[in-house]
Amino acid sequence: MRIDVLSIFPSYFDGLTLSLLGKARSAGILDLTVRDLRDWTSDRHRTVDDTPYGGGAGMVMKPEPWALALDELAARPDDAAHAGDAEQNRPTIIFPSPAGEVFTQATARDLSSREHLIFGCGRYEGIDERVFEYAAALGEVRLISLGDYVLNGGEVATMAMIEAIGRLIPGVVGNPESLVEESHEDGLLEYPSYTKPSTWRERPVPEVLLSGNHAAIAAWRRDQQIERTRTRRPDLLPGDDS
Numbered sequence: 001m002r003i004d005v006l007s008i009f010p011s012y013f014d015g016l017t018l019s020l021l022g023k024a025r026s027a028g029i030l031d032l033t034v035r036d037l038r039d040w041t042s043d044r045h046r047t048v049d050d051t052p053y054g055g056g057a058g059m060v061m062k063p064e065p066w067a068l069a070l071d072e073l074a075a076r077p078d079d080a081a082h083a084g085d086a087e088q089n090r091p092t093i094i095f096p097s098p099a100g101e102v103f104t105q106a107t108a109r110d111l112s113s114r115e116h117l118i119f120g121c122g123r124y125e126g127i128d129e130r131v132f133e134y135a136a137a138l139g140e141v142r143l144i145s146l147g148d149y150v151l152n153g154g155e156v157a158t159m160a161m162i163e164a165i166g167r168l169i170p171g172v173v174g175n176p177e178s179l180v181e182e183s184h185e186d187g188l189l190e191y192p193s194y195t196k197p198s199t200w201r202e203r204p205v206p207e208v209l210l211s212g213n214h215a216a217i218a219a220w221r222r223d224q225q226i227e228r229t230r231t232r233r234p235d236l237l238p239g240d241d242s
């Protein structure tokens, strides 16, 4: 998979050279490039924002640098490998946005199957709306929100999405088994985990986990998942219409 990130704060993504994603990049499983949007400006001040038409607080990101950057990234030579299949060749262009669809594990799984993702990290009060229309001619455009709270830009959301997507790419996580029993993978929150010592500061590990009875352990874990989901996230339970 290829991932391109556009941001005016590219160093935000230095953390992606670490740990599992860093190893995946070194192993060639993940081709990730972070670019500074200002590289597509032409004035001395490398301007990317301006005042909003119609008034209002703050600044809006100018469309032209985005269009020039997306033109270049959406047509990178790697796509020539799929020159024959136009649809396969088109990237998925993701703009983090408080006005977007909410990012879930299902979104991560969907996006992890794509060939080429481009993340456009906005700042200020957002990006000129015409950029999203322009980008639709280059690929599938998705406005995606990390959740119902306001961040200062798209970088933190992009980091979270890349981590959630990246760990689903075959070969990134050493033991694919660990991707199965996770919160949200089966629609429920995960069961509690314990390790040595079996009693820690007078707190014992639940007896069933020491029993060796795998059927009883599986049943206890499922019960824990259901109980945790019922008390913490009833909205995830089937039949909940909240």
Ligand SMILES: CN1CCN(Cc2ccc(Cn3ccc4ccc(-c5n[nH]c(N)c5C#N)cc43)cc2)CC1
Pocket: 056, 096, 097, 098, 121, 122, 123, 124, 125, 126, 127, 144, 145, 146, 147, 148, 149, 150, 151, 152, 153, 154, 157
């Ligand atoms: C006219 N007014 C109407 C109210 N808006 C509100 C507003 C819009 C953006 C920002 C800052 N910002 C800029 C780019 C950008 C991308 C993602 C996110 C983001 N926030 N929360 C998530 N889950 C996010 C994600 N993912 C925030 C971003 C701040 C405040 C401004 C304009």
